Amino acid sequence: MLEKYEKAGEIASKVRNEAAKKIKAGVKVGDIVDFVETSIKDTGAGLSFPCNVSINQIAAHYTADPGDETLFCRGDIVKLDLGAEVDGYISDTAVTVIVEGENADNTDEDGNLINMPGRLDNGDVEVSEEEIELRQQIKEASSSALENAISIIRDGTTLNEIGEIVQKTIQDMGFMPIVNLSGHSLERNNLHAGLSIPNYPDGSDHKLQEGDHIAVEPFATNGIGEVNDLPNAYIYSYLRNRPLRQPDARKLLKDISVNNTYFPFSKRALIDKYPDLKSLNRAMRPLLVSRSIYPYSALKEKTDGMVAQTEHTLIVEKDSCEITTL
Template sequence: MQEEYEKAGKIASKVRKEAAKKITAGMKVIDFIDWIESEITSQGVGLSFPCNISINQIAAHYTSPPNDDTIFCYGDIVKIDLGAEVNGYISDTAVTVVVEGDNVEPVDEQGNPLKMPGRLDDGNPVVTDEDIELRQNLVEASSSALENVLSIVKDGVTLNEIGKTVQDTINSYGFTPIVSLAGHSLEQNNLHAGISIPNYPDASTYTLKEGDHVAIEPFASSGAGITSDIPEYYIYSFMNNKPVRNPQAKILLKNISKNNRYFPFAQRHVKTSMDNNHFMRALRPLIMNGSIYPHAVLKDKADGMVAQTEHTVIVEKEGCEVTTL
């Protein structure tokens, strides 16, 4: 078990570092995600969830749908959240990057505006030097919060102490932690195993124990510090094999139950000959009956910019082992 966690962490760490160097303005998000996921799976391991690429005000749960035209622009603050699994043992890690490079026109070859569901603007936003400085400070606030938490994690530390450390650190930079997002415990084949690691002091007296595996992920916001849903869904989780009448939905559920049972998935991960329209029509009744859970894209409620930094750790008696360094 320990070796599997460490292997998953090492692979995710390597890909995260390479991805942070690779991202550039003008690049398509879907191409970037495809590269990240192929780099992970080429090592003979699985994905613990679809690679999340959340831009600017979007905090979490964005991954490219089929034929995504979303492009990165200069000055974007981009959360790169990825993970690997080895025999079901999980790594989960994230870094935030402020995008450099030259913008491209957000139009297709015919001059039509690109369809970019991963952006809350129309592309090529005007970004000032002050904007860049704020976003870089956000990245530092989030990463410093994680460093400070890692320095106190050990057997017996309370969740309240962790949350207070995150909040105090992010507040010291003039920003707000996102209180509606949290880290989480990890178990084999279970990405969110029951324990939530808060980003604010929640008065919890629950203590981490030696041997616990947890993902710690401070989110820093220049806005409200709380998220709201965008009515878009690109990541799903299998929940139950519930009866359904639609023949295509039955086939799709059987497929997902067999191949995507344990970890969140995107449409591109489902092995099916269905085109996009047929896939969505088959998926809808599965969502309605509770067989499949859709994860809404989340944004800062006040449209503030958001940064995220994350590591997976194994709690030890007098500290912790970070598997995703």
Template sequence: MYDEYIKAGQIASKVRKSATKRITSGMKVIDLIEWVEEEIRKNGAGLAFPCNISINDITSHYTSPPSDDTVFCNGDIVKIDLGTHVDGYIADTAVTVIVEGDNIEIDNNTSMPGRLDNGNPEVTTSDLEERVELIEAARNALECAISIIRDGITLSDISSQLEETIINQGFNPISDLTGHSLARYNLHSGLQIPPVSTGDTHTLHEGDVVAIEPFVTSGVGLVETLPQHYIYSYLRERPFGESEASKLLKHIQENNLHFPFAKRYFLDLYDEDKLNHVMHPLITSRAIFPYKLLKEASGAMNAQCEHTIIVEKEGCIVTTL
């Protein structure tokens, strides 16, 4: 078991580090996402979830839909969140970067669902300085939390450490985005580890596996749910007769039973318009669950850092360093 967790973590770390070197202004988001996902497979792991790329005030749950024209712009603060698994044993990791390079001219008619602005945003020196500080605050909070993890620590101890570190650096934790426990074939296996103190006395023990992922913002520290959704997970069997919806649900059961998936995964079965039509009854019947796009509620910039950790008697193993 440990060997699989370690291998998944090593692959996730390698791909994460390489992804930060590839991102540049003018690059399409879908090109980076597809590169990340292909690199994970080439290195011998499976996808624990679609690669998430969340720009500026978007916090999470964005992955490219088919035909995504979203591009990165100079000064964007971008969360890259990726997950791998080896035989069901998961590594979940994230990093935040600031995009550099020359912006390209963007057609006003271009559809960019991965941005909540129209592209080419004006970013001042003061803006950039704050974004650098946000990333540093998230990184410091994660490191401080990791430093205290050991057998016998409570979830509240970890949450309090995250909260104190973030606030002392002049920012707010996003309280409703939490770390979580991991299990084989189970990305969110029951425990939640928020970046604010909750008084949760649940104790971690040697061998437990958790992902710690503080989100840091200059805003109110809450998320707002948007109507768009691009990531899904299987929930249950539903009767659809001999329809295309039934065929797609069977395909999901056979290929995406345990881990979240994206619409992009099914473009070899249907074109984009047909795919939207076929997926609609799966969503409305709750055969599959849509993860709606999340943004910081006050529209503020935010940063995320994340590692996967195996608890030991006197410390922990960080699998995704």
């Protein structure tokens, strides 16, 4: 078991580092998602969730649908969140990248603005050096909070103590933790296994135990420190079988129940069996209405603050912890 957790962490760490170097202005979000997911699968591992690539005010739960034309722009603060699973044993890791390079044209050959669902702007932004420096500081607040949290994690550490050090680190650097996003415990075939690892002192006296597997992920922002749902979802999870009238919906639900039983999935994982995105969306609609699958809405900082995220998967030890995704 331990070796499989470590292998999953090693794979995710390597792919994370390689993918982060590819995030440049003018690159498509979809190309990064393709690279991450293909690279993980090429090792023989599976995805513990779809690769998340969340830009600026979008904090989490964004991934590229098939055909997504969203581009990175200079100065973007990008959260790259990914994970691998080896025989059901999971890794989960994230890094924040401040995008460098030259912006690409944000119009098509007819001069129309390209639709970029992964952005809250039109992809033609000018970011000042002062703003880039601010975003770098937000990134450092998140990474410092994770480093400080890891330093206290051992058998007997309480969840409140973790939240306290995360909040103090981020606030001492002039920013806010996002209080309604948290880390989580991990078990085989279970990405969110019951424990929430807070980013603020929540009063929990639950003590970590030697052998616990957890993901710690401080989010830092220059906003108020809360997220809310955006209208659209890009990531889903299987809930249950339901009787469905439409043949294409029944077939899709059967495929999901077999191939995506335990781990979240995106439309990219399903599109190969459908001629186009419209037909896939039509088949998915009854699954959503019947609550056969659950949609995870993309999440935005409530006051449009910029957001950074840093995350590692840890195994709690008697006097410290092992970082599997280092």
